[in-house]
Amino acid sequence: MPRTFTRQCPHCTRQATWPDTPTYPFCSERCQLIDLGAWASGEYRVPCESTGDATDLAAIEMPEDTGEDEY
Numbered sequence: 001m002p003r004t005f006t007r008q009c010p011h012c013t014r015q016a017t018w019p020d021t022p023t024y025p026f027c028s029e030r031c032q033l034i035d036l037g038a039w040a041s042g043e044y045r046v047p048c049e050s051t052g053d054a055t056d057l058a059a060i061e062m063p064e065d066t067g068e069d070e071y
């Protein structure tokens with residue numbers, strides 16, 4: 001008997017089952033895309049991790065979002 005897994009979709013909290021749902025743990029491709037979009041737009045903030053040398057971090061620091069809507 002094949003094993004299945006059930007999880008709540010992180011986006012809409014519907015039940016997603018694996019392997020029935022290829023986008024598991026998301027219930028659908030739509031929720032997956034929405035969630036990825038949320039990450040891309042900075043809705044979720046990843047805690048800043050100290051990885052060691054502060055000067056290295058300063059060298060690779062990316063410009064912050066200025067809030068401008070011009071593209």
Ligand SMILES: [Zn+2]
Nearest residue numbers: 009012027031
């Ligand atoms: Zn969902």
